[in-house]
Amino acid sequence: MRGRWIWLTLVGIVVLGLVIAFGVLGEESQALKPKRSVAPSLLAPSGVGGSAATVSRGSKAAAPTVTVGATITAVSMDRDLRDLPRVPATPLSLPELDNPLPPGPKQGASPIDRPAPPAQSPDMPATIQNFDGMTHDLNGAGWPPDTNGDVGQLFYIQSVNTSIGIYTKTGTSAIGYPVTFNSLWSGAGSGTPCDTTNQGDPTVVYDPMGGRFFVADFAWTDTTNGPYYECIAVSKTSNPVTGGWWLYAVRADDAAHPWLNDYPKMGVWPDGVYVSYNMFDCQSATCSPGPFKEVRVQAMSRTTMEAGGVITLLNADLNTTTYFSLAPSTMHNNVPPAGRENLLVSESGTLFAWEVWKFHADFVTPGLSTFTGPTNVSQTAYTVAPATITTPGNPLDTLRERVMVQNQYTKIGAAESLWVNHTVNTGAGGAPVGIQWAQINVTGGTVLAAPVQQQIYGNLGGDLLHRWMGSLAVDKSGNMSLGYSAANAGNNPSIRYNGRLAGDALNGLPQGEATMFSGTGSQGASSCSAGTCTRWGDYSGMTLDPDGCTFWYTTEYYDSASGGNWRTRVGSFSFAPNNCTNSPTAVSVSRFAASRTARGVTASWRTSSEVQVVGFNVWRQNSAGRWTKLNPTLIAAKHAGQARGSAYSLVDRSAFKRVPYNYRLQVVAPSGKRAWYGLSAV
16 A cells, blocks of 8 residues: 555656646747737637736736725815916926836737828818917916816816816806916815925816816825825816815825826716826936836716715726826716726737726725726737927927827717727838827627727828827717827928718728818927927817717917917817707706615706706616616706796615616706706716
8 A cells, every 4th residue: 555655646746747847838938939919819808807918028917906095075165266366386397207118019910101191181170169278478387288178068178287277168268367276276275285286287077967077187295205196176066167166185195105196197987087197106306217116096986076075085006017008988978878887098018909997986885896907909000109200399299109088988879989099100110100099899898809990090191290199089979080289390280180970981080181270380498397398298188068069179389480388279160060969958957966865866956047947857877778767757847937946856766776877867948959967877
């Protein structure tokens, strides 16, 4: 018996040795294989969690984690913005913080030298509005302006480093002069750098469900040691001038992640507001050196913020330097089905692929929150863009591999999509830079491995113009518009846009390029923190009006031969101006919200005027996207035809516990015309 055990033991040792040997050989043979693009059938399926499907740069990516962060109490700011003190902006001090591992040759099919596309017929609609926004000398605090904005029912809000401009939809300033972020936060008394030291990287998003604006930038007083904040202001009503604001000083770092929150990007979603950051370990006052550490994404309850309640942060940490610059999805006219995760997109550093992530934020039971991905979505092979392009003035940044804002979500019928873009070379060698845009299919929450359509756009008719710093949006009918800057060594930067109708052939923008504004000068400032001023962008903003069909675009330009006084422009246009859903009650409903109660879900709303209101309907959407009207007959307005308001509520007793739903209010005018107002997720 003893001999038998000895024999079995020897056999086991031999087998174990063979397993280890083949395992090592297998690893070595895999390490020696050249990396390549992953075939669509091998891409990570939707919902893959914990780590990347493809590990970039030869190092294993750590698993993302979601933790419960701090609770934040809102500060109420009830002053008319026209009465705020004029507090100067904080001078910007940081250079551009970039991924320390710049993109090298991509793995996969080799880019081809594409022939220049033919010149296009100019069929894009002309601008409806076209007016000047803020400028460096009057409102700015450095370079670049980081121009962006969004539009509500009555106002357009533009932000730059480090001021806010509010305009009527005809281009008139609604506050007389732009206010700085320091002015907006003056007197807040939050005890954080948000009160006095706002540093820039502003974002503006409009929530079409609640009819509220979210305006934010970051702040700190100690670049090296922090703490670092994202200063988020939420309008209390649809009127950002007189309606007041809730101010949230959100701590972006923590003891385990004590890093600066650069390049914040915001998306608004039925359940929450999502903000992503590139986190850098700043080791000097200029963050140089400042190693990149990870991407962090924070989620906050949208309805709680709009009500001025106490929020609890949910922090998703990628825990790796493998990924960079995630853009949260944001909605405009189209609303995702109840329970849909926020879908973030980044650009692969090694593959020709978009990376799609899912953040399920559970604000009721935070421990059930998850952050999963990425799923790789294939791209047409391209040559990586150079770091800068030539102009008659200074060379200007391209930001090449960063996904440009916004990551636009659309739902046309049952089809759900994400629309994204970034800057690439239009060919090989000395070809000008252009814009690669794509429509990614995410119907039902399943991310498909191949895009619905994509294009490397630019070099029209062989004009050798660089087209970059893009931003796109999609209207309620599925028509898309892309705005961008255009320049080369012989042409000053101008503001241009192009687009496609929903019925156009896939993979192109055939409507023809239009010019919103022709710049007459180029950037010539001698320095931006250090060295020649090459900073441009860092982003622009194409957004969609609540009417569902009017596009609004803003970016920068110059009107003098040289210098550093950047200027900005705001313009609007529409493919179907006579088919817009103009709400007859845009300012009549002041609030709509749904909340769970012991009896079910209670939908409540308040009106401020009922001159153009005869009644209301309340609708519920389930996770399959189906809408159901809850009231069998019209809920009559209490003061129909009068300039008076009232409060209303409806209890949905058929709602199941722990099942996500969206609720929306339909307002009925005397003419019978119906308009949607607000949307609340439970």
